[in-house]
């Protein structure tokens with residue numbers, strides 16, 4: 001919070017280009033991990049949402065993996081969710097740029113249910129209509145939160161990617177990230193934008209607390225980082241992509257919504273999407289999940305520390321259902337407390353950070369959503385019963 005307050009004063013709420021002073025940059029590539037904070041800047045057709053759809057997914061997952069069809073728990077199944085069977089996997093990455101994802105370490109996960117897709121705008125709308133919830137981006141920042149910010153700067157908004165008009169050095173993400181008054185989940189790229197024809201796009205500008213509020217309403221929770229990566233890998237071991245292949249475009253096919261062209265100034269949208277895509281626009285992974293790579297980053301419940309994997313590896317043996325460290329440290333922004341993001345987004349590119357790879361890690365301060373961060377939910381069998389309509393027909 002202290003850093004948030006300090007940095008906000010200089011940059012966050014001022015117009016782009018008038019920041020005056022920016023936080024120290026590091027060599028860490030932050031294009032698609034987003035600026036981590038407000039502070040520093042101040043299906044598709046298959047989504048029928050019924051059990052028949054779950055059967056389709058089950059079949060697809062079986063086909064993809066050659067796995068047993070009997071790995072799902074007894075019915076009732078959960079609407080719009082797929083079962084991730086218990087198992088062990090190698091977690092991490094040896095990508096040279098992913099220093100915080102080393103070393104590979106062995107992890108055991110209990111089975112759990114996971115949303116087949118990112119939470120969509122129409123799902124979030126149901127939550128808001130039912131509860132009257134107002135997201136953090138829609139709330140006016142208070143003098144108590146930012147005591148040294150000028151009153152005129154205290155306006156509701158969020159962090160939005162705005163491509164520069166020309167190629168720029170990649171050493172300062174302020175060149176493409178800015179705090180925009182009036183940006184929020186209903187207005188993803190600012191007040192003039194809306195959700196028309198975006199009902200099945202992932203909801204964005206979701207801060208960690210917003211995601212928790214949705215989870216509470218739905219009777220679910222956010223995945224741990226290990227749950228997310230285990231599910232993203234789809235039963236495959238130490239593969240570079242969630243679809244397994246060493247090829248980014250196997251047989252010439254786009255497998256995830258990422259960034260093509262020249263980052264950050266020219267997104268050519270060769271995969272058909274310059275921004276978010278309707279959930280489920282790209283192929284399923286081995287467990288029948290969509291968009292576990294790309295489209296939008298997704299909140300996990302773990303605190304972020306770059307040394308957490310080393311801590312687990314040093315402990316030896318197999319980590320069982322790891323819940324993340326007890327606190328957060330991010331050397332690139334000392335003092336900021338961050339939660340983990342996973343999966344990468346439509347802004348991830350091999351020219352810069354390629355964190356659509358399943359071992360990649362992102363992070364962000366809990367009060368900060370951007371227009372490429374969303375979430376999905378999970379629940380274990382033993383946790384079931386909390387969700388409304390536990391028979392699986394809630395439609396949430």
Ligand SMILES: [Ca+2]
Nearest residue numbers: 257258271273
């Ligand atoms: Ca794209």
Ligand SMILES: [Ca+2]
Nearest residue numbers: 291294296343
């Ligand atoms: Ca995603």
